[in-house]
Structures are given as structure tokens and as C-alpha cells.
Amino acid sequence: MRPRLRLVAGPDGVRAEGDEEVRLGHVLRGDPLADGPPPEGVFAAWSWDGERLRARNDRYGMHPLYYRADGARLALSPDPLALLGPGESAALDHDALAVFVRLGFFLGEDTPFAAVRALPPAATLTWSRAGLRLRSAAPAPAGPAAMSRAEAVDGFVDLFRAAVARRLPHRPYALPLSGGRDSRHILLELCRQGAAPRLCVSGAKFPPDPGADAEVAAALAARLGLAHRTLPRPRSQFRAELAANPAQGMGTLDGAWTLPLQAWLRRHGGLSYDGLGGGELAQNPSIDLIRRTPYDPAALPRLADRLLTAGRTGAHVEHLLGPRTARLWSRERARDRLVTELARHAPAALPLGSFFFHNRTRRSIALAPFALGGDRLVVHTPYLDHALVDHLSSVPSRHLLDGTLHDEALRRAYPAHAHLGFAAAVPQRHGAVLVAHRLAYLVRLLTHAACAEPHWWRGGDRVLPRLLAAGRGPGAARRVSRLQPLALYLLQLESLASGRTS
Incomplete structure (x- = not known):
């Protein structure tokens, strides 16, 4: 049962139902509810003292936390479905869904439900009988800094080392390892700092994935003299998604393949690491799309149309929409909502990279470790270290558009492993x-x-x-x-x- 708090103000005071004091995720040090900038870590927390509620979350809003406020009532939970109580409206947010059915993730603070909102990044929410107050101290998108390619790479290497040093384990742990860059970087740096895992564990994705993730991960673990285990993928993709969709608050179409991995991590230790944010910040998986779709602040509707066409379902979604939903979730409605969000990232060094990090990473990818992973598992996310994010967010776009920045950082930091390829180079299997x-x-x-x-x-x-x-x-x-x-x-x-x- 996910934690939840409901507050209802009446003539005799405020009635509280549920969990009055909650700490989710982790902070490296400090009190997550204290005044000032959010501490390092990924967290959400709230406290009700009988008169006043205070809730806060991490700098990037990666830990899910949702609220609904309706006059004299307020409810909070990391599960938006827990806020759909008997007699409360579950009306849908049609602007949000118009985007979701095409891209596969929600924007900003949107959810499927009109009355339920995600807490914005670096938020402080307070509530009492006097009403609701919500403010966000999230930093504005960073513009490009004056740095050379070498400075971009060196800064990445050095700041990542410092980020891992702040998150060294104090007990044996297992490390999820894929055939990609992000988890490889984490593993190599942990080994360099003398904190190797007792075991590397890989999951398996659904077809047409060729299974190269586990093969490449096993090869790297063997080179380092570490034990490696590959978990079988869920036997049924349908059954996995049937469970994963509500478990992730209906916030994403992704993550179902990680169910065995998350369950294994919960059973076999309370500490893990995740490469969340590494791809979007350092070597964006959508870099080909970003190159083909330049960000022009004077032509955002055209850019939005291109993103919708290139989205998860693209033009195919029109086959699934009936007359009512085709009107309520129209492409025009999706474009208008998307334009509003795209405009927020105009000042960024790489606007579309910033857009994907603050939307796809935060609202979709983060749900696997922090919604499916459970509250008993501490998940360190070194790529979300504040100084490292500040650096990577300010790298000029010319150093990112060739899609090799992370590769170069890995070669510089760990030359002995530079020849080992990545799973993404293996073609998908059809037939x-x-x-x-x-x-x-x-x-x-x-x-x-x-x-x-x-x-x-x-x-x-x-x-x-x-x-x-x-x-x-x-x-x-x-x-x-x-x-x-x-x-x-x-x-x-x-x-x-x-x-x-x-």
C-alpha cells in the first residue's frame, strides 16, 4: 500500500486520514523538509503537524509525488491512483492525454486526471485551513557556457567521479548493468574508487530487442572479474504491462520489462545504482531526431508537429481513436500543449535535450526505479548530482550534436575498456x-x-x-x-x- 494523506477542513478543525509523516527516496545529507535549496538525492517528503502540511521534493522532481486540492480538501501520495477516492472526480485531462497517446509520456505536471497534478521540481507545498501555497525553486534552463570540447569532456569525467564519491556504498550491493554507457560508467567508476559490487545483474527486454544488453554486460563484468547474472524477461509482455501500468500510476508506457529486475533488487539488498539522466544529458538517445529537427523558437508549432509524428505511436494512433476521442485528443490539441512546454526550454544550451530530460526522463523513465522499485530500496543516481547536471546542461550544442560526448569521456577515463562496444550497435531481430x-x-x-x-x-x-x-x-x-x-x-x-x- 503506497503512503497517502488526506486532509479535510471543517468547522471543527482539520480531519487527517492516512500517513502524517512520510520520507520517500533518499537524501545524501540534511533534512528533506528543511528550508533552503533541495539537498542532493532523489526524494519526496511531507509532514502534517495538526495545523500545517509541508511537502517537498528533489531538485529535478524525479521522485513521483502527486497532489489534488479541492477547496477545503487536499490529498498527497506518490501514487496518483491513490488520489481517486470514492466520490471524487476521475475526469480526464484531455490536453495531457492528447500528448501522451502520441509521445508516450506526460509533460510538466500533467497526469491523466484533471484534478491530480505532479509536484513540480524543487517544490515546497504548504497547506492549512488558510489555503494552499505551492512554489518551485527549480533552476531555469541553463544557457551554453563558454567551454571547449576538451573542457566539456574533462568536466564530465571529473564531476562524475565526484558524484560517485558522494554516493559510495557502505555495504555489499548488486549493480544493475546494461550494455549501454550509463551503467558502464557507474560500474567502472565504482571499481576505480575501490567499491566494486558483489554482483552485476542484467534484465532482458521484449522483442525485437536482440538480447545484446546482457551479453555486453556479461563481457564487461568478466573483464573486471565480477560475477554476473541475467534475469529472464517477463514471460508475457501483456501481463507485465497489465501490472506495470497502474503500478506506475498510469504515467508511462515503458518500464514493464524491468519488473523482474526491480523485484530481484528488492529481495537481494537495500542499495542500488541507476543511470537515470545520463543518456538525456550526455549522449541523448534522440540525438538523430534532434539533429533532424532544429529548435527554432519562431516555429514551435512546426517543431511540435515533427515531434508528434516521430513519437511512440506517430500517425498510427489515429486508428485507435474514435469520433469522441479523436476530437478530445486531437493532434491540434496535442500540438498546442506541446508548444507551451517547448517554449520553456528556449534558453537551454540544447533545448530539445532539456525538453526530453525534464519531461521524458522525469515523468516516464524515473518511474521504473522510483515507482516499481519500492520504498525499501535506496537508489543512487549519480548523473543527477547537482554540479554534474549544471555542467552537462551548459555544454554547447556543437559538442553534443555529433552524439559522441559520453563515448569520449569513457575513453578518456577508462582507456583499457575503450574497445568494448555497446549493445545499441547490435541490430534488432525481426522475423x-x-x-x-x-x-x-x-x-x-x-x-x-x-x-x-x-x-x-x-x-x-x-x-x-x-x-x-x-x-x-x-x-x-x-x-x-x-x-x-x-x-x-x-x-x-x-x-x-x-x-x-x-
């Missing part, structure tokens, strides 16, 4: 195995709907019939594959909005 995997997802979705959720077939938006209709015509296989996870999400969301429990 009969992928076809069978996608077909199994569809069969499980339809079987679950028939046996456990018959109202899914009768829903006003007719998502399932539209998904089946999308399976006809040229490009049907790819289209249905893109739409299946979103179809499941929308069916679950419809149940939540109508008050049904799945």
Missing part, C-alpha cells in the same frame, strides 16, 4: 520470433478482455474493435504492434475513469 511474440500479446489481450474485463468490448471508445480493424491493410503488423500497449493502457484508463477496478 518469425517477433511475429509470434506480437501475436501472443494480441491473443492474451483479447482473452483477458473476454474472460476478466467484458466491459472492455462494450466501452464507449470501442478500443478493441478499432485495434482489430487496424490489423487490416498495408503495414498492419507494424501498426498493431505499436498500438497494442496503448490499447491496453486506454482500456485500463477507461476502467479507472468510470470507477471500475481491474
